[in-house]
Amino acid sequence: MDTHIKAGLQPVKEYQQHRARMLISCPDSPGIVAAVSHFLHQHGANIVQSDQYTMDPEGGMFFMRVEFDLNDLSGKLMGIKSDFQEIADKFQMDWNIFPLNEKKKLAILVSKEDHCLVELLWQWQAGDLDAEISMVISNHADMREYVESFGIPYHHIPVTPDTKKEAEQRQLELLNGKVDLIVLARYMQIVSPALIEPYRNRIINIHHSFLPAFVGGKPYAQAYDRGVKIIGATAHYVTEELDGGPIIEQDVQRVSHRDNVSELKRIGRTIERVVLARAVKWHIEDRILVHQNKTVVFN
CATH class of the missing domain: 3.40.50.170 (Formyl transferase, N-terminal domain)
Structure with a gap:
């Protein structure tokens, strides 16, 4: 058995070094998907998977999960989190970003x-x-x-x-x-x-x-x-x-x-x-x- 696995750890795969997930929940309103996608594009990220669900387009809650790749993720993550706060405030988002190279x-x-x-x-x-x-x-x-x-x-x-x-x-x-x-x-x-x-x-x-x-x-x-x-x-x-x-x-x-x-x-x-x-x-x-x-x- 691999010594890293035996010690309770799973090795970090190559793609996980530059991939992260964003989870968002907020009141539904027009423009959320566009704002998130545009923000990630502006910061050089490539979206590899995106899912969203709305409970009710008229006054319901909106939920979104996005996976994206970004070169030098570790170096840029703090800046992305800081910059995204303006969008989060605009749409009243509860949100977080989870880099895949940080195992739960x-x-x-x-x-x-x-x-x-x-x-x-x-x-x-x-x-x-x-x-x-x-x-x-x-x-x-x-x-x-x-x-x-x-x-x-x-x-x-x-x-x-x-x-x-x-x-x-x-x-x-x-x-x-x-x-x-x-x-x-x-x-x-x-x-x-x-x-x-x-x-x-x-x-x-x-x-x-x-x-x-x-x-x-x-x-x-x-x-x-x-x-x-x-x-x-x-x-x-x-x-x-x-x-x-x-x-x-x-x-x-x-x-x-x-x-x-x-x-x-x-x-x-x-x-x-x-x-x-x-x-x-x-x-x-x-x-x-x-x-x-x-x-x-x-x-």
Whole structure:
């Protein structure tokens, strides 16, 4: 295995040295696309991909994702950001630019079930998750050897009702300034506002049901009792409302009366791992814009 990959890093590809992504959300009005395109052209950039969506041309919100190439990106990026502010102010934009040579840093939180963690590590190892996995944090020690075999730091922080506050403070100390995204890969703990606030729209959870159905604990048992014919999984950003944050991705599979709770869980594990990996991939590729409690996903 490549030593850079083993250390939790994906190598920077040649084209990423001069490519960046711009994300924009603002009230819709005429001239936004033209203004952005003209600005990038004036600064010597070449647009390689552009997506946009408007909720309602009459007073709705407008969303845009642009990828562009620019020679000497690192040297010119600060100036571009400064110059673009005049356009951003004119159209009341919420915007950001993400250079591709700066890998997003991930922390994965997990409990005992390993299927979602394993999927993320597999996809990262294959180069499908173009990010740095900075650490794995768990309230159990079960997966330490497996995670460390990838060269990724593993932190075991036990959590009990009496130590939950102290445990979360220790997590924050580990995370502070070191990660861009937190992934709850079947981390079976409710996170507090103290962790949510500094990572607003940067904590992704996988919930093992097709939300908004079967919120909370034991959703497969709830689904079995209800006699559902479809089960699913939902990846969403974490908010203070339990399982109520903006939904990023969902998927389902048909089941029947012959499937007991154990069988529903077995089927559900496959859905969970795929749905979570998609959501994480889209986030690190800057494909998601959040508006109120919804997402716009350019995929």
